[in-house]
Amino acid sequence: MRTDNFQAPDYYNLDELLTEEHKIVRDAARKWVKREVSPIIEDAAQKAEFPKSIISGLAEIGAFGPYIPEEYGGAGLDQISYGLIMQEIERGDSGVRSTASVQSSLVMYPIYKYGTEEQRKKYLPKLASGEFMGCFGLTEPDHGSNPAGMTTNFKDKGDHYLLNGAKMWISNAPFADIAIVWAKDENGRIHGLIVERGMEGFTTPETHNKWSLRASATGELIFNNVKVPKENLMPNKSGLGAPLGCLDSARYGIAWGAIGAAMDCYDTALRYAKERIQFDKPIAGTQLQQKKLAEMITEITKAQLMAWRLGVLRNEGKATSAQISMAKRNNVEMAITIAREARQVLGGMGITGEYSIMRHMMNLESVITYEGTHDIHLLITGMDITGIPAFQ
Numbered sequence: 118m119r120t121d122n123f124q125a126p127d128y129y130n131l132d133e134l135l136t137e138e139h140k141i142v143r144d145a146a147r148k149w150v151k152r153e154v155s156p157i158i159e160d161a162a163q164k165a166e167f168p169k170s171i172i173s174g175l176a177e178i179g180a181f182g183p184y185i186p187e188e189y190g191g192a193g194l195d196q197i198s199y200g201l202i203m204q205e206i207e208r209g210d211s212g213v214r215s216t217a218s219v220q221s222s223l224v225m226y227p228i229y230k231y232g233t234e235e236q237r238k239k240y241l242p243k244l245a246s247g248e249f250m251g252c253f254g255l256t257e258p259d260h261g262s263n264p265a266g267m268t269t270n271f272k273d274k275g276d277h278y279l280l281n282g283a284k285m286w287i288s289n290a291p292f293a294d295i296a297i298v299w300a301k302d303e304n305g306r307i308h309g310l311i312v313e314r315g316m317e318g319f320t321t322p323e324t325h326n327k328w329s330l331r332a333s334a335t336g337e338l339i340f341n342n343v344k345v346p347k348e349n350l351m352p353n354k355s356g357l358g359a360p361l362g363c364l365d366s367a368r369y370g371i372a373w374g375a376i377g378a379a380m381d382c383y384d385t386a387l388r389y390a391k392e393r394i395q396f397d398k399p400i401a402g403t404q405l406q407q408k409k410l411a412e413m414i415t416e417i418t419k420a421q422l423m424a425w426r427l428g429v430l431r432n433e434g435k436a437t438s439a440q441i442s443m444a445k446r447n448n449v450e451m452a453i454t455i456a457r458e459a460r461q462v463l464g465g466m467g468i469t470g471e472y473s474i475m476r477h478m479m480n481l482e483s484v485i486t487y488e489g490t491h492d493i494h495l496l497i498t499g500m501d502i503t504g505i506p507a508f509q
C-alpha cells in the first residue's frame with residue numbers, strides 16, 4: 118500500500134487569507150483523504166470501480182452540498198469552504214471529486230434552486246447524507262459542446278410526462294438513485310426532470326474501458342417511454358440557462374479541485390527529486406529539474422490566488438460565468454501540465470501505481486474535457502471580451 122506523505126504547498130501564505138472555519142473544514146477533508154482515500158484509491162482505479170465504501174465519509178466531511186443550507190441537510194458553508202473541500206478531495210483523486218461535484222452542484226443545487234419545497238424536502242437531506250446518490254444528464258451522443266441541440270424530449274400526457282431519448286458520458290449513472298435530466302418540452306424549451314431509478318423504461322448501462330477517471334463510474338441514461346410524474350418537473354427555471362447555472366457551480370469547484378491534483382503531483386515530484394540520486398547527487402540539485410519544480414510552484418500559486426479571488430466574488434454573488442470559465446480552463450491546464458512534468462521527474466517510477474502522478478494525469482484528461490472543453494472555455498472568454506460569439 119502506498120504511503121501518503123503529502124505536504125500541502127502554500128508559497129504565498131494563502132492560509133492567512135482563510136478564516137478559522139475555512140481551515141477547520143479544509144484540514145478535516147485533508148485528514149479524511151489521507152486516511153480513507155489514499156490507501157484504497159490506486160486499487161479502485163486499477164479495478165475501474167467507484168469505491169462506494171467512501172460515500173458516508175464524503176457526506177461526513179460536508180462534500181455533498183457544502184453550501185446547501187443546513188435545514189435541507191447541507192453543510193451551510195461558504196463558497197471558499199466548498200472550493201477547499203473540492204481541492205482536498207481531488208488531491209486524492211479527480212474521480213472521487215467528480216462524484217462529489219455531481220452530487221452537490223449538478224443534483225442538489227438544481228433541486229435547491231429550481232425545485233419545489235416538496236422536492237427539496239424529499240431529496241436534499243437524503244442526498245446530503247449519501248443515502249441517495251444522483252447524476253446529471255445533459256450530454257447526448259450527438260450533442261456535447263452544443264447541448265442546446267439536445268433531442269431528449271417529453272410530452273404532456275395529462276397526469277404524467279412521457280420521456281424519450283438518451284444521454285451519454287454521465288458520471289455516477291450506473292449507481293445513481295435519481296437523475297436530473299434535461300429535456301425539451303413540446304415547444305422545444307429545456308426543463309429539468311427528476312427521474313428515479315426503477316421507473317419503467319429507464320436504464321443506465323455502464324461505460325467501460327476508460328483510461329481516465331477509472332475510480333468514477335460513468336454511464337448512459339436511456340429513456341424509453343418513461344412515465345415521469347408531473348410533480349418531478351423542477352418548475353422554477355427553464356431554458357438552457359438552468360443547466361448552465363448548475364455548471365457554473367460545478368466548474369467553480371473544478372477550478373479548486375484541479376489545484377489539489379497539481380499540489381499532489383508537485384509535492385510527490387519535489388520529494389522524489391530530493392531523494393533520487395543520479396550522477397552522485399540528488400536530481401533536485403540539477404538545473405533542469407529545478408526549472409520544472411520552480412515553474413510548478415509558480416503556476417500552483419497563481420491558480421490558488423485565482424481560485425481564492427473567484428471564491429470571494431462568488432460569496433458576494435458577483436462572479437460571472439465567464440470568470441468561472443477562465444478559472445476552470447486555466448487551473449485544469451495548469452494541473453495537467455504539472456502532472457506531465459512531474460511524471461517525468463520520477464523517470465520510470467512515474468508510470469507506476471506506486472505514485473499518484475500517472476493516475477492524476479490520466480484523470481485530468483477527462484477534467485479538461487468535461488464541464489465544457491478547454492476550447493469551449495476559451496471561446497467563452499473570447500466572446501466575453503469581444504462581444505462576438507465564435508462558436509459557429
Ligand SMILES: Cc1cc2nc3c(=O)[nH]c(=O)nc-3n(C[C@H](O)[C@H](O)[C@H](O)COP(=O)(O)OP(=O)(O)OC[C@H]3O[C@@H](n4cnc5c(N)ncnc54)[C@H](O)[C@@H]3O)c2cc1C
Nearest residue numbers: 253254255256261262286287288483487488490492493508
Ligand atoms: C469521464 C466523463 C464524465 C462526464 N460526465 C458528465 C456528466 O456527468 N453529465 C453530462 O451531462 N456530461 C458529462 N460528460 C460529458 C462532457 O461534458 C462532454 O464530453 C463535453 O461537453 C464535450 O462533449 P463531446 O465529448 O461530445 O465533444 P464535442 O462537443 O464533440 O467536441 C469535440 C472537440 O471539438 C471541439 N469543439 C466543439 N465545438 C467547437 C467549436 N464551436 N469551435 C471549436 N472547437 C469546438 C471541442 O473543444 C472538442 O475538442 C462527461 C465526460 C467524460 C469524459
